[in-house]
Amino acid sequence: MRGDIDDLRRRIDMLDEHLVRLLNARAACALEVGRLKRELGVPIYQPDREAEVLNNVQQWNTGPLDHAAIKRLFERVIDEARHLERIADEVELHKPPTTNE
Amino acid sequence: MREKATDAQVQNVIAKLMEMGFDVHRSTGALRTVLGAVGGTRQFDTALLEVLDGVQEVHRITEPYKLASRSFKSENTVITIGDLRIGGDEVIVMAGPCSAESEAQVEASAAAVKRAGAKVLRGGAFKPRSSPYSFQGLGEEGLRLLKAAADRHNLKLITEVMDISQLDLIERYADILQVGARNMQNFTLLRELGRSKTPVMLKRGISATIEEWLLSAEYILAGGNTNVMLCERGIRTFESYTRNTLDISAIPVVQQLSHLPVLVDPSHGTGKRDKVAPMARAAVAGGCDGLLIEVHCDPDHALSDGAQSMFPAQFDRLMAELRIIAPAIGRSICLEPVARRGWSAGRMPSGEC
Secondary structure (H helix, E strand, O other): OHHHHHHHHHHHHHHHHHHHHHHHHHHHHHHHHHHHHHHHOOOOOOHHHHHHHHHHHHHHOOOOOOHHHHHHHHHHHHHHHHHHHHOHHHOOOOOOOOOOO | OOOOOOHHHHHHHHHHHHHOOEEEEEEEOOOOEEEEEEEOOOOOOHHHHHOOOOOOOOOOOOOOOOOOEOOOOOOOOOEEEOOEEEOOOEEEEEEEOOEOOOHHHHHHHHHHHHHHOOOEEEOEOOOOOOOOOOOOOOOHHHHHHHHHHHHHOOOEEEEEOOOHHHHHHHHOOOOEEEEOHHHOOOHHHHHHHHHOOOOEEEEOOOOOOHHHHHHHHHHHHHOOOOOEEEEEOOEOOOOOOOOOEOOOOHHHHHHHHEOOOEEEOHHHHHOOHHHHHHHHHHHHHOOOOEEEEEEOOOHHHOOOOHHHOEOHHHHHHHHHHHHHHHHHOOOEEOOOOOOHHHOOOOOOOOOOO
16 A cells, blocks of 8 residues: 555656656747747737637546646646746746746 | 626736736636736736726735835834834833923923833924814924923933924934824825934824825835834724724734834823823733823823823833833833932822922
């Protein structure tokens, strides 16, 4: 029993590592989008695109998380992306992240 | 957002928040959407958001004031005036007559409050009275009398400044400038005090919320005068038995929100002499940094506020009680009680001075 939990926890740690890598790959895209939006003079906040992203992730969702849960999780992902796009000009790539915002 | 808020309404609020410089955290619940706004500016009017379509309510989490807030400066502000420290361990008592009336009256009051252990002489030379026909104060002559008496007894002097035009004059005499309750939102006066170097005691307005009070303090701090202390003096409530309702709970509330010293004026807070001592004891037990008490040698013939002025003997008894209460919460009061000419508690008959 104990061993099972330890195994599962190791698996969770491994998945978390993947998630962090994926979230950062996504964030790097958001940063680039932010820079391009600024160059083109397009507003950072694009509600239609956000709705599209939320719609996509719910369609791809196979559970066990329900659609509302996936939506809530991605709302947080989008919140952070919106923040990154806003400060895109101040962020230097390939620099270690700081602990505070 | 409201339960039936549309996506377009939510999006409009997000766009508005971003325009104001906030990062937005959107949480969609089963019934309603909650938008969290992070960062951005402190100076904004929540009403701007409340009027947007689909908005149910707006809650401000951060304080609208900055320099006065505990989050800006975590350690207590201690105001030093010569050897006097306001906001430290010692509870500072400021006492004296409501107004300076004559040389003899001022001298007798100063001697009495010094003997009892007060550190600051209070007294008005320019009086803001509810009626224009009431005694208005002695003006500069009053300041001169107060300052001379304070110097003779090694007391600091606090007196009220009512108007910008009096500031230069009063600053020459006073160690602490008092802003009265009626002037708490006299923003031109507050701005001028911000440019002054003299410490300021800001009384709470008669109907002011604690937030409004701290915003007024912010005016003085923002001008560069960091020596600001606050004074609770009672607020207007539905209760009519006492003149005002002394808000003792303001002490811990302000101490949590702000780093500024908090004093209490139980004399104006109750308006009745026999209620002053109990409220003063409560204020010290509640953790105030100081008291402002009206003491008059002949209150029944005082030209202003006689009914709330204590007799010297009552004041002395109160000080003796406070010396027992203060240590219970780790504070001291009047570290070196002055016993001149063999005088001691209880020996002086009321009205001797």
